[in-house]
Amino acid sequence: MEATQEFLSTAYTPMRIAKSVEDARARISRRAVGELTVDRLSFGYDLAYNADSLGxxxxxxxxxxxxxxxxxxxxxxxxxxxxxxxxxxxxxxxxADIAAAAFVTPRALQYAFRRHLDTTPLAHLRRVRLDAAHRDLLAADPGATTVTEIAMRWGFAHPGHFAGLYRDAYRRTPSDTLRLRV
Known part of the structure; x- marks a missing residue:
């Protein structure tokens, strides 16, 4: 296990391999064609790495x-x-759009949201949209606007799903909020 970790750290970038040696079965094979080198890794443990230095x-x-x-x-x-x-x-x-805007991989983006907010990027997006729909419901004229129109505007294609999410977040139905008009 230590030899595998040392090989990977030397050939690529510093890496840490988790799990006990007894649980691990690592196999590495290398093929080279011209300047292209392909290393195939097969193992049954976790590998964490920093790929910034790969170049x-x-x-x-x-x-x-x-x-x-x-x-x-x-x-x-x-x-x-x-x-x-x-x-x-x-x-x-x-x-993928959110990750590209943050200049990271989708997986790194998911780690960032989990580590700092204990949620996912798409759950956060849903919450932002739900808050915007809530503001629109409060400001809308109940005679001129429907809950479905507002839900669709903010990306909630299924009115029943929107109503359930809304009720969970605000403890009232979206139609009750629409009737409250500020």
């Missing part, structure tokens, strides 16, 4: 175990992602 393309085929990338799960990443979500909440955006 080259790293394509990974993982057959067993868990590969983790936590190096970009910083509060700066989170701030960029939240700013993008808040600016673009009314648009159709995906996890």
């Amino acid at each position: 080259r393309v790293c394509l990974i085929s993982l057959h067993a175990g868990t590969l983790t990338d936590r190096t970009d799960a910083t509060s700066a990443t989170l701030r960029k992602a939240i700013a993008f979500i808040e600016t673009n909440a009314e648009r159709e955006i995906t996890l």
Whole structure:
């Protein structure tokens, strides 16, 4: 196990391998064609790494175990992602869009949200949209606007699902809020 960790750390970037030696079965094979080198890793344990220092393309085929990338799960990443979500909440955006805006991988983005907010990026997006729909319901004219129109505006395509999420968050139905008009 230590030899595997040392090989990976020397050949690529500093790595830490988790789990006990008794549980691990590591296999490494290397093929080279010209300047292209392909290392195939097969193992049954967790591997954490910082790929910043690689300075080259790293394509990974993982057959067993868990590969983790936590190096970009910083509060700066989170701030960029939240700013993008808040600016673009009314648009159709995906996890990949949010990650690209924060200049990280989708997985690193998920780690950042889990580490700092104990949620996921898409759950946060849903909450931002729900808050915006709540504000719109409070400001809307009940005679001119429907709950469904507001829900659809904020990306909630299924009115029943929207009503359930809304009720969980605000302890009243969206139609009750619409009738409250501020």
